[in-house]
């Protein structure tokens with residue numbers, strides 16, 4: 001099963017829908033097994049991805065690279081048997097976006113095609129509101145690693161072409177369905 005944006009809240013598991021090149025699996029595994037803290041692990045995995053981001057065709061069949069008008073798609077590519085990391089590819093049509101959310105563990109994103117607009121938020125007012133803390137446009141080739149806490153964000157394809165990115169999570173999304181910890185519907189203070 002692959003997930004649409006609207007299916008995330010109900011997700012319980014995912015089956016593999018694409019492939020992750022062996023060289024990338026080995027590189028990620030080597031970094032994860034160093035046993036560093038989450039931010040350090042994210043930074044190291046990001047460095048490994050920057051050394052050789054794959055083409056979308058190496059991850060997904062052509063039919064899954066086209067996107068879906070129902071919502072952005074998340075396709076599981078690989079889940080490490082011991083549950084320490086998993087890899088997915090996300091496919092976004094122009095205008096599609098995530099909810100504002102954070103994650104249960106570290107995450108590394110790499111943009112393979114198009115570009116993604118990312119907004120980062122901070123909790124304010126004792127956790128009752130959000131404040132926009134940063135915004136970034138990540139073009140193809142951009143790789144970023146982050147770890148909780150402080151990873152509240154929203155991602156949108158603001159371009160006019162399909163965007164494709166790969167995501168490495170420090171969690172087993174084949175079992176969890178996704179790595180989202182919480183979706184935020186709080187008011188946003190400018």
Ligand SMILES: [Fe+2]
Pocket residue numbers: 101102103153
């Ligand atoms: Fe995210």
